[in-house]
Amino acid sequence: MSDPNLIQQPETEKNSATPLRCFTGSMISGGLAIAVYSLLNAIASSFANNPIHSQNQLTIRIASAVRTLVLGVVTLGTGIFAIVALGLFALGVQLLLQQLRQKS
Structure with a gap:
């Protein structure tokens, strides 16, 4: 049980932000915002x-307080x-501009 070979260390994988991930996340979050607004x-x-x-x-x-709380939470x-x-979206634009500046 105390053998160090049996204990596996989790690999730390760094997921870096890319413009595609940022724009995709922005579209998903925007869609959810529109749905919650509806x-x-x-x-x-x-x-x-x-x-x-x-x-x-x-x-x-x-009843008035409950209605106010419900509207407040949804808002x-x-x-x-x-x-x-x-x-x-702003992060995606920033990363895209940084990538364009590094190429030139």
Whole structure:
């Protein structure tokens, strides 16, 4: 059990960023941002078309808070995916420019 030959060391493989990987990731993240934005619009219109019907003020406040939290979380997800898409696109452009400068 303590034989050092039996213990395999994991090979550390460095995955370097390439423009193709960055642009592909940017397109995937952008697509997810658009999908989550569509979901956000559907949720918002559903909440707007279905108002809260209750006489209890506590129920109205809790329902309003839950609706606000749901919209906030979905909006946050949309923003994160959009920012990641922009960042990956900018990184891809930067790497592409660096490769072009090194060739010349």
